[in-house]
Amino acid sequence: MSIKHSVKRDRQKIGRETPRRAGERPCTARKLCVRCSMIKVVQYRFKAFRQAFGRNPLAHEALFFTANSSVPKQAAKAQVMAQLAQAADATGVALPPLLKFLGMAEAPKAIGAAR
Ligand SMILES: [Zn+2]
DSSP: OOOOOOOOGGGOOTTSOOOOOTTOOOOOSSSOOHHHHHHHHHHHHHHHHHHHHSSOOOTTSOSSBOTTOSSOOBOOHHHHHHHHHHHHHHHTOOHHHHHHHTTOOSOGGGTTOOO
């Protein structure tokens, strides 16, 4: 799984605010942009994977895996949603932008709801 942060570094000078693109949230330590939020969630799931299987996941292995399985198996969508929500909660990132980013949003009206 590779998620790259594509914000251009040359624009992120100290003492200057990161320029905003339409529809994109600014990236600050308190309110991370969706890519940084995703990285935090992925890191959290890496840890969960290590706890479950005693090793790091391989590139093709699911970070959202079924519970109580001796080998990593891709979880069903409902379980992925639950694991995402739990990871977002544990890492303190907002869930709706993540769901939108992943194309998993169910109700478009809920996107951007205050948290
Ligand atoms: Zn960011």
